[in-house]
Amino acid sequence: MEADPDTTPRFVDPADIAALLPTPEPDPRVVSVDLDAVDFTEVNIARTGTVYGLYDPREPDRIRYVGQTVQALETRLSGHLSAPAPRVRAWLKQMHREACAGKCTTGCTPLIKPLREDVPEGELNRTENEEIAWNKLAGADLLNSVISPEVDRIATSRILQDAQITPDDLSHLRAHPSRYVLLLRLRGLMNRHLRRRRRR
Known part of the structure; x- marks a missing residue:
């Protein structure tokens, strides 16, 4: 008596097919990276x-607003024009x-x-406050x-630094009967500092 024919389905081994195919040439445009070797904790994409x-077009040297953005300046200006803050809106009108x-x-x-x-993103607030202080x-x-109290601190610090005021001088300034006049002189020093900075 003959044995029943084997009816088990037979599948081609993929390895046999791969052996018949030509080996592709490596594409020089493809860069292979071993992701297991990358330490993603060290990856830090800094955003600036x-x-x-914002300057008055009627007086191009007259600054009216200081702001910060991580967008292109043209994009930020479009934002000001489409949804201005109340005081900016009145100026535009x-x-x-x-x-x-x-x-x-x-x-x-x-x-x-x-x-x-x-400017690194983490320093934008401080830098904006500095610019507001200097321009004021x-x-x-x-x-x-809205102007942060930090602006006044930066302004005072900058005045004292540029005028090379020591702590002893500051004590004398506070007790001086004409301290207002002295403060005005310090402000004049600051204005000269700003003019020199803008000419650079």
């Missing part, structure tokens, strides 16, 4: 931003009225200029609605 100023009345021929769109570029000391009428 810009501290910028005033310029628009003057432009419509023919009193302003330079347009009614603020100029945006970088004040500090490539220079007499700028800024439209920033």
Whole structure:
């Protein structure tokens, strides 16, 4: 009696097929990375931003607002125009009225200029406060609605540093009957410092 034929399905071993295929040439555009060898705890992609100023187009050297952004300046300016803060909105409306009345021929769109570029994201707040402090000391009428108390501390520190005031001098300044006059002189020193900085 003949044995029943083997009806078990037979499958081709993939290794046999691979052996018949030609070996592909390596693509030089493909970079192979061993992910097991990468220490992802050491990977740190630092993001930077810009501290910028909004300037009046009617007086291009007159700064009206200091801000910070990690976006392109054109994108940030679009944000100011589409959703301005209340004081900035009033400023924009005033310029628009003057432009419509023919009193302003330079347009009614603020100029945006970088004040500090490539600032690490973690230092943007401090850098913005420094710029606000320096510009306020220079007499700028800024439209920033919220100004941190840190601004006054930075301004005072910068004045004392630039004027080379020692702690003993400061004690004398506080007790001096004409200390207001002395403070005005210190402010003049700060203004000269800012003018030199802008010319660089």
